[in-house]
Amino acid sequence: MAVTASAGGVATWPSVPALPDPATETVLASGLLDELSYALGGPFHFLLPAAFDANLLAMRATLKAADVDGFVYFAKKSNKAAVWVERCAAHGAGVDVASLGELREALGHGVRGEDVVVTGPAKARELLELAVRQGALIAVDALDELEALLATETVAALRPARVLLRCLPPTQPHSRFGMTDAELTAALDRCVRAGDAVRMEGFSFHLSGYEVGPRADLAARLVERCLKARALGLAADRISVGGGLPVSYTDAGSWRAFLAEQHGGHFHAGKSFGSGDFYPYHSPVAGAGALAALLSSRPQGHGQPLAGLLKECGVALLVEPGRALLDRAGGSVFRIQGVKERDGYRILTVDGSSLSLSEQWFNSEYLPEPCLLPRSAEESDGSPGIFPASVGAATCLESDLLTWRKVPFPRQPRVGDLLVYPNTAGYQMDSNESPFHELPLPPKVVIDRVERPEGRPAGRPERRPRWRFDRHFLRA
Known part of the structure; x- marks a missing residue:
């Protein structure tokens, strides 16, 4: 539940604790992170592929429970680590890519071309050529892109292009993505005239935000479009609803209390954020639960849930989650290298930058609170209390803060302690990272085995987590 910490009865500090995660807690308790921080000499990220596997299997189970034919693509842009594409290949899942480099990465890690969907606007000729050659599904964003696709040598000589036509959402008419009704x-007429050069497999869209109702309504409209396209002789047997499945990072009470109480005094330098500036860090339905809610939602003007409509019309549902597949699949680790007292709170300086917590990209804040790990066991029992602190970067930029909020730490932070930001794998680590100040990019450590005490047979000694570097770090 939410807690409001007080310091001498003067100030209050709303808390946004991360939801419990046994695997992460086991890693924190193992001592591994301190050793890695020492060995690597700087910040790093740790990845938990077992969480990715569990999230993928949960989404597939949701589709099966609803008796809906569907397919899950991992949105590769949400995290650059190679391990996620490796897991997709191992489980026969798809990958959503938007560049030639991403497509090559997916293919190079064993994902079949037929299991790749290529999205993004104004795709380069080289990307279109390779996508058609490998049998990837291509979400066409504009009429000129369709013409460019039909003009590629691969379409003319080898095989038809598999396409979805991307729809401009009526509720977001100013989006730069997708095509209008006209x-x-x-585009449909052009596909018909193209004959065997194109296999028009359906439609796609992407909606900003996380509401279920508008997604269900637009999905139903695209199902109707599929039926009309079939009347023209086109295949049109699937729709893609993109991503937008939310992740719940904290509990409902903490989130409501934070939104109600937060103000400029809770942030360094009085920085202010509107409640609408933050990602919704609590969601009543998240991940596979949000997919279930979409399937059970009844689209406007229809007498049955979306799942029933899809089944009745023989239309498959494609989803392209990123963040939702990476829920609880990793964290980011920084070492405190400076502590400064300032007006009743502390400013911690860590050995990294805000470029590793990409919510700053949206002029916002990553709110789930970092865990403070003491530099040594002897100092873990320091003076109890509430010690509010913001977290700054080891750069010369005034605005480079990882955490503007004055986080209410339960123990006094000290130089040498670790700060572990939880659940950062989805759209946080690596989206914005650059070697600013010639600082190296934080490496990624894959933790393949996390053994919890309750899962260990009696009499067998505890084994440390097993780890390795992600392939990208080794290549660098």
């Missing part, structure tokens, strides 16, 4: 009509 453009979709023209």
